[in-house]
Structure formats: structure tokens, C-alpha cells
Amino acid sequence: MRIRFDKYVIETCEDVYEPAEDSFALLDAIDMIKPSEGTFLDLGCGTGIVGIHVAKNYGLEVIFSDVNPKAVRCAKLNASLNNIRGSFVVGDSMYRLKEVDYVAFNPPYLPGEPEDEVDMARCGGPQGIREVMKFVNNLHKVRRGAFLLLTSFNPIYVVLEEIRSRGLHTRVLFTRSVAGEEYFLLYVYRDR
Numbered sequence: 001m002r003i004r005f006d007k008y009v010i011e012t013c014e015d016v017y018e019p020a021e022d023s024f025a026l027l028d029a030i031d032m033i034k035p036s037e038g039t040f041l042d043l044g045c046g047t048g049i050v051g052i053h054v055a056k057n058y059g060l061e062v063i064f065s066d067v068n069p070k071a072v073r074c075a076k077l078n079a080s081l082n083n084i085r086g087s088f089v090v091g092d093s094m095y096r097l098k099e100v101d102y103v104a105f106n107p108p109y110l111p112g113e114p115e116d117e118v119d120m121a122r123c124g125g126p127q128g129i130r131e132v133m134k135f136v137n138n139l140h141k142v143r144r145g146a147f148l149l150l151t152s153f154n155p156i157y158v159v160l161e162e163i164r165s166r167g168l169h170t171r172v173l174f175t176r177s178v179a180g181e182e183y184f185l186l187y188v189y190r191d192r
């Protein structure tokens with residue numbers, strides 16, 4: 001299936017998370033901050049929709065990364081469809097956080113254990129924050145700011161406490177209710 005936006009198109013791929021309301025909420029959060037220059041890590045890129053949005057609208061240099069190799073292949077296909085260069089990394093890229101100005105993560109947030117790599121797009125351990133906490137533990141390395149989606153399935157105050165204990169600031173850009181879930185769109189940054 002091909003999804004068309006103003007400035008780009010996204011092709012969905014088998015076994016790769018299809019852009020949904022959570023993906024679109026993350027795009028809206030990024031549009032509120034308008035990242036200006038530097039490098040941007042699309043962590044857990046899936047089809048690459050977030051990185052492609054950023055490259056097309058803000059001209060940042062994007063690194064697309066996912067633990068699912070099929071997702072990275074899909075992001076590469078979509079980048080090429082949209083004439084974007086970028087770099088592509090298969091694996092758990094939390095360690096790359098230190099190399100970037102901005103990062104965005106729409107994590108696997110549902111409570112539960114993933115049974116395969118496709119499930120890794122949705123399930124993040126008993127409270128749905130296993131990947132989120134790994135992300136938070138590396139956030140102090142990011143040069144400018146981080147976008148993170150959390151939901152009403154997650155213990156949000158645990159995550160906020162952990163971020164703040166690292167001397168970082170958090171701003172809830174907005175909340176959005178979708179089909180019985182509530183999304184919390186966070187921006188994390190170093191200085192006011």
C-alpha cells in the first residue's frame with residue numbers, strides 16, 4: 001500500500017510496522033519544535049516515515065535504524081522513492097544517540113513479551129517500557145532534543161522521574177486520545 005503526503009510517499013512493507021495514529025502523532029510533535037539543523041536519528045524507523053518527514057520538511061541529515069532488518073530495507077526503499085540519501089543501520093542503536101542532534105522514538109509500548117521481530121514493533125516488556133528505559137538511559141548523550149511517544153498503558157511518571165533524575169528537562173507537547181488509548185508526546189532537552 002502507498003500512503004501519500006504533501007511532500008512524500010510511504011510504501012508499506014510486509015512484517016514492518018504500518019504507519020498509524022501513533023506515528024502521525026509523533027510527526028505532529030516534531031512539527032511543533034521544527035528541528036533546525038544537524039543530524040536526526042529515526043530510532044525504530046519502521047517504514048522510515050519519521051525520518052523521511054524530517055528530511056523533506058526540515059532538511060536534516062537522517063540515520064534510519066531498526067532492530068528489524070526488514071524495516072531498515074523498507075526505510076531504504078522509501079528514502080530512495082523520495083530522493084533522500086540518509087544512512088541505514090540494522091540493530092539496537094541506542095549507542096548511536098551520542099552522535100546525533102535529535103532523535104525520535106515511537107517505541108514498542110504495549111505491555112507483553114515480543115515473540116518475534118514483528119512483535120518487537122509493539123511489545124515492550126511487562127509495563128511496555130523496556131525499550132523506553134534503555135532509550136532514557138542514553139538520552140543525556142543527545143546534543144539538542146528527543147521526541148518520545150508514551151501511552152496510557154505505560155507508567156509515565158516512572159519514565160519522567162528517570163529522565164529528570166538525569167538533569168534533563170521534559171515538556172509534554174500534547175496528549176491525544178485515540179480509540180481508548182491516550183498518547184503523551186514528550187520533548188526532552190538539556191537547557192531551557
Ligand SMILES: C[S@@+](CC[C@H](N)C(=O)[O-])C[C@H]1O[C@@H](n2cnc3c(N)ncnc32)[C@H](O)[C@@H]1O
Nearest residue numbers: 017023044045046066067068092093106120121
Ligand atoms: C511502533 S514501531 C514504530 C515504527 C515507525 N517509527 C512509525 O512511527 O511508524 C516501533 C519500531 O521500533 C523497532 N524497535 C524496537 N526496539 C528497538 C531497538 N531497541 N532499537 C531499534 N529499533 C527498535 C521495532 O522493530 C519497530 O519497527
